[in-house]
Amino acid sequence: MTFKLRLSAVFANPNCLLGRRNRHQLLVTLLLNVATFSHGLGVGWMSPVMRDLQTEQSPLDFPVLVSQVSWIGSLVGIGSVFGNLIAGLLMDRIGRKMVLFFIAIPHTTFWFLVYFVQSVEFLYIGRLLAGVTGGACYVVLPTFISEIADTNVRGRLGSIILLSVNTGVLAGYIVSTKAGYYSSPPFIIILPIFYFICNFLIPETPHHLVRKGKFEAAKRSFAFYKNIRRDDVKAEDEFEDLKHLLIKEQTEKAKSFDYRDFITKPAFKAYASAAVLLISNQFSASFCVTTYLADVFAASYTTLDLATCTIIIGVLQIVGNYVTTLLCDKYGRRILMLTSSLGASLCLTAFGTFTFFAKDGNLSAVGWLPLVILSCFVFLCNIGLVGCLFVVLVELFPAKIRSVGVSAFVVILSIFVFLTLKIFPICMAVWGISVTMWCCSGTTFLTFLYFCFFLEETNGKSLLEA
Incomplete structure (x- = not known):
């Protein structure tokens, strides 16, 4: 009896994700993140495969050069730009849900091209389309989740996006090392198809429906996501408050939304923090290490099995993101960003130093x-620089320019992804891994200093605040 009472008390807690109020929000978030899991699986699967394509054991009938591998790795960034722009332009016009339907198409095509590959151009186009899916996910999913989630669980639900991506990356590492090149795609392609079917069961967000004047549909959507009866008086009042705030915001935006909204002091503060946030995310080499992990370990003079190291790193990514889901709403975003940026900088310095001395001396012991070192680096990156990225990015901007601001900076992020993925293998080849890691460490430390002095806490901030 005591256990049942305690269990009931846990579920009655408004911060419990499995509680009645939050249950549908969690379920929908998990269903939608099948897309991000599938995207991450593609990223992780390609990392060992790209190294195999350059060897004599290549599963393909044609050679793949180092210069071509850098394009295979980086074209996902260009695809992300297209995905960002398409999602950003369409989600306010046709709705978040319709954009979510679209996401499955390019990703399914990616796996078809991988399976039926005839030349390196098939891989180029496939990676470009995989990037379109990832780019669209990173625009529409944070917006969708932030609009269906209660403020007290928004951070945890938002951080599931990167948790799901990294779980997919780990699955990709395992699949590509344990199964043959042509064995995986026929089974993996089931995921985007399942995701597409799930979308038929998910209502549009109440925010979008209210803005389109579909108030009855918005009320049904609100009741579904809050898991409450539509005739509940308290729920009715809560929905009316939301409707009033959204209509007021829309009216004010229609009256006064002009270029001056983009040149206010809060807007410039948001630009600066968002720019540093993107720099810390990409130029810390967090995504480069994930993408070229097999090559990084091969250049690190490690005596351990490369496949095992790759899988361990994949596990640490998930652990880091899971820690984010536990801590970001409880302790705030700022402390996680500070810990993550400083810790990542120290780890990169240590890794560069080890490889520098291992090059000329025997450090096999x-x-x-x-x-x-890389395990610590990946864990620390994922508790802040990666795990909190989209949560903080959405919350930084004033309400009037949030949609445009977030979309613009996600496009910039995708451009950064392309640049870093393109130049990282070149830097390793020209400068060596030690200097490359030291440069990334210095950049990350500078972003830590910015976070220390200028980054404001956004935990608990209402999305309807100016």
């Missing part, structure tokens, strides 16, 4: 150290 501590050949396990690169794995330990």
Whole structure:
């Protein structure tokens, strides 16, 4: 009896994700993140495969050069730009749900091209389309989740996006090392098809429906996501408050929304923080390490099995993101960003130093150290720089320019993804891995200083605040 009472008390807690109020919000978030899981699986699957394509054991009938591998790795960034723009332009016009339907199409095509590959151009186009899916996900999913989630669980639900991506990356590492090149795609392609079917069961967000004047549909959507009866008096009042605020915001935006909204002091503060946020995310090499993980370990003089190291790193990514879901609403975003940026900078310095001395000396006795350092780096990146990225990005901007601001900066993020993925293997080849890591460390430390002095806490901020 005591256990049942305690369990009931846990579920009655408004902060419990499995509580009655939050249950549908969590379920829909998990269903939608099948798309991000599938995208991450594609990213993780390609990392060991790209290294295999350059060897004599290549599963393909044609050679793949180092210069071509850098394009295969980086074209996902260009695809992300297209995905960002398409999602940003359409989600306010045709709705978030219709854009979510669209996401499944390019990703399904990516796996078809991988399976039926005849030349390296098939891989180029496939990676470009995979980037379109990822780019669209990173625009529409944070918006969708922020609009269906209560303020007290918004951070945890938003951080599931990157948790799902990294779970997919780990699955991709495992699949590509344990199964043959042509064995995986026929089974993996089931995921985007399942995701497409799930979308038929999910209502449009109440925010979008209210803005389109579909108040009855908005009320049904609101009742579904809050898991409450539509005839509940308290729920009726809550919905009316939301409707009033959204209509007021829309009216004010229609009357006064002009270029001056983009040149206010709060707007410039948001631009600066968002720019540093993107720099810290990409130029810390967090995504580069994930994409070229097999090559990074091969250059690290480790004595451990590369496939095992890759899988361990994939696990640490998930652990880091899971920690984010536990801490970001409880302790705030700022402390996680500070811990993550400083810790990542120290780890990159240590990794660069180890590889510098290992190049000229025999450090085989501590050949396990690169794995330990990279494990700490990946974990620390994922508790802040990666895990909190989209949560903080959405919350930084004033309400009047949030949609445009977030869309613009996600496009910039995709451009950064392309640049870093394109130049990272070149930097490793020209400068060596030590100098490359030291440069990333210096950049990350500068972003830590910015966060320390200028980044404001956004935890608990209402999305309807100016």
